[in-house]
Amino acid sequence: MITSLFFLAILLVGVPIGICLCLAGVVFILNSGSTVLFQSFPLQMFAGVDSYGLIAIPLFILIGEIMNSGGITRRLVDLAMAFIGSVKGGLAYVNILANMMVSSIIGSATAQVAIMSQVMVPEMEKQGYDKTFAAGLTVYGGMLGPIIPPSVMFVVYSVLAQVAVSDMLIAGIIPGILLTLLFFLVIACMGFFYDYPRSEYRTLRQRARTALSASPTLLIPIVIVGSILGGFANPTEAAAVGAVAAALVGRYVTKEFHFGHLPRILLRSAMYSAIVLFLVAAAAVFSWLLIYGKVPQAVAAWIQTVAHDPVTFLLLTNVILLVIGTVIDGIPGLIMTVPILLPIATEVYGIDPRHFGVVAVINLVLGLMSPPVGLSFFVASAVTGAKPGKMFIVTLPFFIISCVALVVLSLFPSLSLGLIK
Structure with missing residues (x-):
């Protein structure tokens, strides 16, 4: 009890979650009287970070930085526009489709929202869309980032749950596509009530030319996802090759990436990594102490009286998880909940850990779009100037359909396990 109160107190005053976990561990050991545990x-x-699979995290982050620096994001948006055509509300569909393409490279919801808000919201506003709707839609498009591979959250979950990283990345493909199609459905239904503008008309030749010029950017997700699905590389190797592919495409195809940018890009990637x-290392201590204190057994006993x-x-x-996700970011949320809930899911209820991982990640990501915090809405607000509360209200149908999913x-x-061999 003392440890829990201390943890909540320092978390509420704004202490970073990784430090909260470590300090709570210190308080737990002191309170238990077993100071030998400090050794x-x-x-x-x-031990928490002594895992080969974790090397994929800085590589995935590096890919996103190179892609953003090389103008690849904008060309993926152009490619999406070439696919959609001049249908009513076309740019809204393009927003989601472009987010799906970009998510196969970035793998982080908040990073994706920050990048895509800069690209999509001004364009949608220019064509007559309400800025609040455009920003809110981009937030839900960013939800695809941690679901469609590669996904930093899935890599972290794989380490916490001791399952294959490749299995978790593959498990996110069908759920990611399902969410994309459901978002399309919501846009189509909302189109009956709102007079969405049509996309700028493009001839078949113009669309073909756009698709041809932007298609080399698809090399990056094809290399990453294709090599994992085909069994040619594990996720870490695929991420390394993907980083090289992103640099080559940015340098010789889009011609916006220069190798002189690498020191700055590597520094940003290293800081985020x-x-x-550090969160993963703190999680290892937190999990170890939870097991020592027999917390999972106590929670399991309570849950079995309800479920x-x-x-x-x-x-x-x-x-x-949805409640936890409303106030805590995705990776810290995983770190706090997986050591407690996963043993119950697998040992008591016989749930596949990969299926549980997909459900847990989507829950925590959806929490980023939920009051009272709604971190992704604040990220979009900082970039676009739209009000976070209004964004949530305007895009409420997307929240409801995400809960249905x-x-x-x-x-x-x-739906999660179908593609895993």
């Missing part, structure tokens, strides 16, 4: 503290932190990996079957457990988990994914594990 294992640094060893547990080192250090934050993520009597796997479906009920998953629906209850959806509610718990979560229930469907909870009921049908094959």
